[in-house]
Amino acid sequence: MKRFLIARVCSIFVLVFVLALIPGHSSSAATPERVQNFRLVYNGNKSAVLAWNKAKNASYYLLYQYNAQTGEYKKIGKTSACTYQVKRLKVGQIYQYAVQSVFSKKKKTVKADYSDLVAVEGRRVELGNIHGRRWSVITNKSFTAKDTKTGETVRVKKGTTAVASSAKGSTVSLVLKNGAKVKAKKKNLKYDNLALADSYDLYSQEQAEGFVNQKGYSSKTDWLIWISQYTGSVHVFKGAQGQWQRKRVAKCVVGKDGHTVTGVYRLLRHFTTHGKPAVYFTWNNVKQWGESIHCRIDSNTWGAFSSGCIRLGDSDLNYLIKHCPLGTTVVSL
Numbered sequence: 001m002k003r004f005l006i007a008r009v010c011s012i013f014v015l016v017f018v019l020a021l022i023p024g025h026s027s028s029a030a031t032p033e034r035v036q037n038f039r040l041v042y043n044g045n046k047s048a049v050l051a052w053n054k055a056k057n058a059s060y061y062l063l064y065q066y067n068a069q070t071g072e073y074k075k076i077g078k079t080s081a082c083t084y085q086v087k088r089l090k091v092g093q094i095y096q097y098a099v100q101s102v103f104s105k106k107k108k109t110v111k112a113d114y115s116d117l118v119a120v121e122g123r124r125v126e127l128g129n130i131h132g133r134r135w136s137v138i139t140n141k142s143f144t145a146k147d148t149k150t151g152e153t154v155r156v157k158k159g160t161t162a163v164a165s166s167a168k169g170s171t172v173s174l175v176l177k178n179g180a181k182v183k184a185k186k187k188n189l190k191y192d193n194l195a196l197a198d199s200y201d202l203y204s205q206e207q208a209e210g211f212v213n214q215k216g217y218s219s220k221t222d223w224l225i226w227i228s229q230y231t232g233s234v235h236v237f238k239g240a241q242g243q244w245q246r247k248r249v250a251k252c253v254v255g256k257d258g259h260t261v262t263g264v265y266r267l268l269r270h271f272t273t274h275g276k277p278a279v280y281f282t283w284n285n286v287k288q289w290g291e292s293i294h295c296r297i298d299s300n301t302w303g304a305f306s307s308g309c310i311r312l313g314d315s316d317l318n319y320l321i322k323h324c325p326l327g328t329t330v331v332s333l
Contacts, residue, residue, distance in 0.1 A: 032057040032101040035115035041083070041243040044125035044210040046090075049242040050097060050118060051083045058101035058112075066096040066117055073098060073114060083242055085216075089122030096120075125210040130203060132262060132333035133229035133254075135164040136192040137174070145182035148173070154180050163195045167258060193256055194304040200233040200251035208235050208246045212331070216241060219329035220266065225281075225293075225320070227310055227332040229254045229262070232302050234293070234312060236320060247323075250316035251302040259308040261291060265330045270321070276314070277321045281330040293320065 033056040042049040050063070060080045064073040076097075077084055089095060098114040139160045147154050156162075156176070164184075165173040174184045203211070212226055218241040226235040234252045237244035254260045265281045268290070272278065278294035293310045295317055312320065 030057040030103050031110055032059075032103040032112045034112040035061070035099045035101050038097075038099055038115040038118055040118055040120055041239075042209065042213050043120055044123050044206060045127055045214055046122055046124060047085055047087045047214065048089065048095075048120045049083060049085045049213060050099070050120075051243065052099055052115065054082050055101035055112065057103050059104040060102055062100045062102060062111075064098045064100065064114065066098055068096060083240075085242055086120070089120065091122045091124045093122045094119055095122070125206055127207060127210055127214065130207060130211045131165075131230060133258060134175075134195040135167055135258070136195040137162055137164045137189040138192065139184070139188055140190050141188045143184065143188055145184060147180045147182060149181050154182055156182065156184070164189060164191070167191060194229060194254065194258060196303060197231045200231050200302055201249055202231045203228070203233075203235075203249075205246050205249075208249070209237070209244055212237060212244045213242050215331075217244070217264070217329060217331055220327040221325050221329075223324040223328045225267075225324060225328060225330045227252070227254070227260070227330065229258075229260055229304075229333060232304070234310065234316070234320070236324065238323075248316065248319055250312055252316075253296065253300050253302065253306050253311035254304050255291075255306050255308040256304045258304075259306070260310065260332060261308070262332050265332065267324060267326045267328045267330060269326065277317070279321060279324075279326075281332075293317065 035055050036053045038052040040048060041051045060078055062075055063077040063084050065076050066073055096117045096119050098117050100114050101112045103110045139156055139158055142158045143156055145154050145156060162174040162176050170186055171183055172186055174182050212224060217224060222238055224237040224244055232252055232254055234250050235246055236248040238247050239245050261282055268280045268283050270277065270279050273294050274297055276295040278292050280290040280292045283290035291308045293312060295314060296311045
């Protein structure tokens, strides 16, 4: 009986050894699945985001740019995710890309065939006018400065109204009414309330999506919220990092004198105020208070009037509460 067991164990060992030598039966290397559904999910501002389905047995993926004239694949990147952003595209030029899944373990590497090609045309989306909050200021002293755009000397008189890029630092950038941009010492300025754009819907859908996708914002949910304090607007996106699509934009009230925080936060907890739903996106455990997104409480529908919370109209607030679960990223700028 003992000899029989020994012989059986030896037979099994030999069988495993033989199978390991047969292609497709290696215990240390597996053939990765060829990438499926390789696609373009965002294209703008001289960059593009590519995505694909997760491939079975893939340890990572290699990205290639295909040259149709030579038939060659040039490797441009490596990632373990199922998305990749290509940058510095030339406007109007057509590019072709492919992705390849790779299995790698214990110095053994197996590559699948190239995926189907995806063509991308370099596009420009103007994002230069997208920025964070600005401040209304009045000069309390006359001074001379250079226009940072043209290099010309500009005389700025006392009492001149302008827009400042920041409320911090000893020197800030100013935009005068005639469009000139100059540097000024903060001590020569008197700060007023936030300076808002002419319209809450200043940014087009293409610009808004280009901005959040270029910034690489991510979220723990399928939703993302961007509070633009410069335009007094709330933008709601659905998708994923690099693939956000704007679903709604609404005018809102933001904090006066810059009281609304800036930074990246997330929806934390629901509550009710003024008989309507609301949700916190910041919270102080010591003070037991935070900034939230809630309903309007007076006649102000747009501008910088609150103590820090974001006020929305009922329909826009209900949409946000209904669709954006707790954990959703909130970007406030």
